[in-house]
Amino acid sequence: MKVTVIICTNAPERYLDIVGLIExxxxxTYTNIEIIIIIDQIIELYNxxxxxxxxxxxxxxIIGLSDYxxxxxxxxxxxxxxxxxxxAFIDDDAIAKQxxxxxxxxxxxxxxxxxVGGMMKPLWVSGFAxxxxxxxxxTIGCSYKSQCLSKCNVRSNFGSNMSFRREIFDVVGFFDPNYGLIDNNLRTGEETEFSIRALNRIIGSRI
Known part of the structure; x- marks a missing residue:
């Protein structure tokens, strides 16, 4: 199977972080991958x-610019x-294990x-917090104490480490733009809403 990894960014200060992520x-270890970087409405960063x-x-x-x-x-x-x-989706300040x-x-x-999703561990750049x-x-988008550490069914995964079959988007549509981060407005919940919609629409499905 071919895997598309999508990285979304609107933060010029994370440019070098994205270089590390791309590396x-x-x-x-799996090589049949395409990488898509989408810049959220900042033409200077896109250029x-x-x-x-x-x-x-x-x-x-592939480098793209979001229309909205x-x-x-x-x-x-x-x-x-x-x-x-x-x-698959991964955050612009993350590093993927091999x-x-x-x-x-x-x-x-x-x-x-x-x-499918997985664990996210904090990488403290200025010492352990x-x-x-x-x-x-x-609260910082990482796996937390008391979270299930073995394979289990979940309602949704964190957006910093989540993936879906491509055809799911054809069946249930896309992420609802009424949810999710806009600039510094810390709206959340687009992953949760999408996952619940998919689980409800596709009988017998699991995440």
Missing amino acids: SLISQ RFISDSFFSDNNKI KGLSNARNTGVKFSSGDII DWVCNLLKNYSDPSIIG RWIPEEFYW
């Missing part, structure tokens, strides 16, 4: 990406650009499974 995706040979000279990388503002619209633009059988894509794919041998207990790591 981690290029070195995946920086397309003029950088690190991105533009790699035939696995917001994370949900950016994700939807990435899905429309995609050609993979599995669509077997990330391979481990996601292992679960799709079961046809009832429509979506003792002020935040592990129970609250969900």
Whole structure:
């Protein structure tokens, strides 16, 4: 199966983070991957990406500009650009372990499974943050203490590490732009709403 990995960004300050993320995706143990970077409405940032040979000279990388503002619209633009059988999403400040894509794919041998996610660990760049207990790591988009660490059915996965079969979008539509981050407006819930809609529409499906 071909896997599309979608990265959405509207943060010029994360440019070097995305370089590190791309390097981690290029070195995946699973190689049938296309990488799509969608810039959320910032034309200057889009021009920086397309003029950088690190991105533009790699035939696995597609760079696009979202027509409408917001994370949900950016994700939807990435899905429309995609050609993979599995669509995976990862945040622009994340680093993927070498077997990330391979481990996601292992679960799709079961046809009832429509979506797969996994653990996200914080990478402290300025030293371990003792002020935040592990129970609250969900507030920074990471796996948290008391979360199930074994394979299990869930309502939805965090957007920083989630994937779906491509045909799910054909069946249930796209992420609802009424939810999700817009600029610094910390709206959430687009992954949850989409996942619930998919589970309700597709009888017997699991995430």
